[in-house]
Amino acid sequence: MAVTDLGLMTVPLAIFAGAIRVSTPFLFVSLGECLTEKSGRINLGLEGTLVFGAMSGYATAYATGWPWLGVLVAGLAGSVFGMIHGIICKLPKVNDVAIGIAMMMFGTGIAFFLGKPFIQPQAPHLPAIDFGFWTSIPQLRVALEINPLFFVGIAVAIAMWWAFKNTRAGLIIRMTGDSAATAKAMGYSVDLVRFLATTAGGFLAGVGGSFLSLYYPGAWNEGLSSGQGLMAVALVIFSRWNPLACFGAALLFGGAGAIGPALQSIGISQGYYFYNAAPYILTLLIMIASVSPKRSLRGAPGELSITK
Amino acid sequence: MTVTSQTSGEATSGPGAILGFLDRIRVASEYLVIPLIALVATAVLFSLFLLVLGKSPVDFFDLLWRGGFGTAFSWQNTLVRASPLILTALCVAIPAQLGLVIIGGEGALVLGGFIAAIVALPFIGWAPFWLTMPVMVVGAVVAGALWIGAVGALRHYRGINETISSLLMYYIAVAIMNFFVEGPFKDLSNPNKPSTAYIGDGNRVGKIGDTEVHWGLVAGIVLAIALWILMNRTTFGFAARITGGNVRAAKAQGLAVGRLMVIACMIAGASAGLAGYFEVAAIQGKANASLAAGYGFTGILVAFLARQNAIAIVPVAILLGGIAAAGGLIQRRMGLPDATVNVLTGLMFVVLLVSETLYGRIPLFKQRGS
Numbered sequence A: 001m002a003v004t005d006l007g008l009m010t011v012p013l014a015i016f017a018g019a020i021r022v023s024t025p026f027l028f029v030s031l032g033e034c035l036t037e038k039s040g041r042i043n044l045g046l047e048g049t050l051v052f053g054a055m056s057g058y059a060t061a062y063a064t065g066w067p068w069l070g071v072l073v074a075g076l077a078g079s080v081f082g083m084i085h086g087i088i089c090k091l092p093k094v095n096d097v098a099i100g101i102a103m104m105m106f107g108t109g110i111a112f113f114l115g116k117p118f119i120q121p122q123a124p125h126l127p128a129i130d131f132g133f134w135t136s137i138p139q140l141r142v143a144l145e146i147n148p149l150f151f152v153g154i155a156v157a158i159a160m161w162w163a164f165k166n167t168r169a170g171l172i173i174r175m176t177g178d179s180a181a182t183a184k185a186m187g188y189s190v191d192l193v194r195f196l197a198t199t200a201g202g203f204l205a206g207v208g209g210s211f212l213s214l215y216y217p218g219a220w221n222e223g224l225s226s227g228q229g230l231m232a233v234a235l236v237i238f239s240r241w242n243p244l245a246c247f248g249a250a251l252l253f254g255g256a257g258a259i260g261p262a263l264q265s266i267g268i269s270q271g272y273y274f275y276n277a278a279p280y281i282l283t284l285l286i287m288i289a290s291v292s293p294k295r296s297l298r299g300a301p302g303e304l305s306i307t308k
Numbered sequence B: 001m002t003v004t005s006q007t008s009g010e011a012t013s014g015p016g017a018i019l020g021f022l023d024r025i026r027v028a029s030e031y032l033v034i035p036l037i038a039l040v041a042t043a044v045l046f047s048l049f050l051l052v053l054g055k056s057p058v059d060f061f062d063l064l065w066r067g068g069f070g071t072a073f074s075w076q077n078t079l080v081r082a083s084p085l086i087l088t089a090l091c092v093a094i095p096a097q098l099g100l101v102i103i104g105g106e107g108a109l110v111l112g113g114f115i116a117a118i119v120a121l122p123f124i125g126w127a128p129f130w131l132t133m134p135v136m137v138v139g140a141v142v143a144g145a146l147w148i149g150a151v152g153a154l155r156h157y158r159g160i161n162e163t164i165s166s167l168l169m170y171y172i173a174v175a176i177m178n179f180f181v182e183g184p185f186k187d188l189s190n191p192n193k194p195s196t197a198y199i200g201d202g203n204r205v206g207k208i209g210d211t212e213v214h215w216g217l218v219a220g221i222v223l224a225i226a227l228w229i230l231m232n233r234t235t236f237g238f239a240a241r242i243t244g245g246n247v248r249a250a251k252a253q254g255l256a257v258g259r260l261m262v263i264a265c266m267i268a269g270a271s272a273g274l275a276g277y278f279e280v281a282a283i284q285g286k287a288n289a290s291l292a293a294g295y296g297f298t299g300i301l302v303a304f305l306a307r308q309n310a311i312a313i314v315p316v317a318i319l320l321g322g323i324a325a326a327g328g329l330i331q332r333r334m335g336l337p338d339a340t341v342n343v344l345t346g347l348m349f350v351v352l353l354v355s356e357t358l359y360g361r362i363p364l365f366k367q368r369g370s
Helices: A007-038 A046-064 A067-090 A096-118 A138-143 A148-166 A168-178 A180-185 A190-214 A228-238 A243-265 A272-276 A278-290 B020-028 B030-052 B057-070 B072-096 B105-119 B129-158 B162-182 B216-233 B235-245 B247-252 B257-284 B295-305 B313-334 B340-358
Strands: none
Touching: A007 A046, A007 A067, A007 A138, A007 A148, A007 A168, A007 A190, A007 A228, A007 A243, A046 A067, A046 A096, A046 A190, A046 A228, A067 A096, A067 A190, A067 B340, A096 B295, A096 B340, A148 A168, A148 A190, A148 A243, A168 A180, A168 A190, A180 A190, A190 A228, A228 A243, A228 A278, A228 B162, A243 A272, A243 A278, A272 A278, A272 B162, A278 B129, A278 B162, B020 B030, B030 B057, B030 B340, B057 B072, B057 B313, B072 B105, B072 B129, B072 B216, B072 B257, B072 B295, B072 B313, B105 B129, B105 B162, B105 B257, B105 B295, B129 B162, B129 B257, B216 B235, B216 B257, B216 B313, B235 B247, B235 B257, B247 B257, B257 B295, B295 B313, B295 B340, B313 B340
């Protein structure tokens, strides 16, 4: 296929394609964080979970040749991190924010340690679905190659949104998050609910990490994640703890992250570092615009230490 | 303090009269013993980790000792690394007294170092050290203070979580430095690694005596003592600690909580910015990507291990500096990846926070009659 000159359309198209690719890990991590926070606990360690998920997924795919097994292993590794976080936070006098920071450092450290041998070798990638079979414009075809995990993420977002509203489990999680005393009075173990929510949240974050190493950018190295895990926490606040809004916010962040590479693809490299910083600046601006000290946040779980 | 015969635990053997002074030491030693238990537990867990990998823990701790503290040379290496750690740990510990968890000290360090290198540019080549140095220090300190001060202001006036915003601002600080270092301020005589112009031999910070240790260590220790006095012996520090204990009570007392938060954050940013100045003026000689070497993040661990006590930060920074200094030796001799030190420090951080749960639970340290 010959490269067609798309003129001015190149940049928006590249941003659109980039938004879908870049948003997927954001989507998974923010859904994981949303679930954890709904139960009344915050996990700042998802950055470490994400990096470890990326490493373990890549290593599994390399060793077995099955990238989807890598996704599963990354999710399971993520849930182990979630479990550790859940168990430690159960202890009295332990601060969940500080534990999150420590788990972030520990997770990235151990991922770099164990992942050293996997920096060079090439693991098989996750296959993409070709939605652009009808077009002959190569850029559009590339843009319409969408990874199935993106759709899985959307499905999980919808399922979570529905489950919070309509299921018994969803109600128990929300109740634990809003008032531990009520949950206790109803006969539910607050620690167990939060443990399970943190574990499941870790699973989602691990899957998000495997997307980074197995699809886009699609290789394991130590610079793979740069704060996506923590930005996801900000994203959840921005989404007001609504899984559907998490999807929209993830797309927005993905788009912001795609501006730099999109401009570079047409030869604009001036200010490259600033475009790369766009997601961080956007996160900060969004938080400034959407958070207020005057009123409590709509939808915020009452037990969450970060909003108290 | 009166000693009653009523003991609350079985460990206090001999209900006889013990001097009140010794008793106070016994109670206070909880803050020393529990972190030590955490360090020992870390060593045990890390040894198990090494055994699983088929490496010898004995070799590891032997090399750790030799690389960090065994010789005069390793001590110098350790102290060189400890000095930025003292300053970045202060960046965590001071806001922590007000209940703020700031993790973006690395950003203030990077920006402080970058601004120091930039403001030195007009002075290179003609100005004496005593003219350039204050300009650089002020540049670094002001840059750091404004950077972390903004985090405090956002927290108080907009209600934005300081942990997240400070980390976001770290990434923005690195982007700002990279942009200018590879663009307007790029030194064309050094094409391999984009950097600002060399600040000149005359503007470098000297070494102490015949050692490799620079004056940043002394600056760090002096600042740590000064900030300990500020937080523990002044009205400002008292008000700050009330705010940390209970914001509502502080507000009810009419304390200007917002101003306290912003000032504490500015002090914090200033010390991290000062670390950046010393990294440029004593180590690198210019600003480049090497400034983001992780001192800001290790500083978080130092501050937590020191229980946010400014003076305790000094020995803890030396301990962590020693671990960092030994990293290279361990990596070469044992064939372990360079992330080994990150695993050890990360594990130490987790175990340390778990050990928080022990406070008040060990009968040996209980107040009598409580």
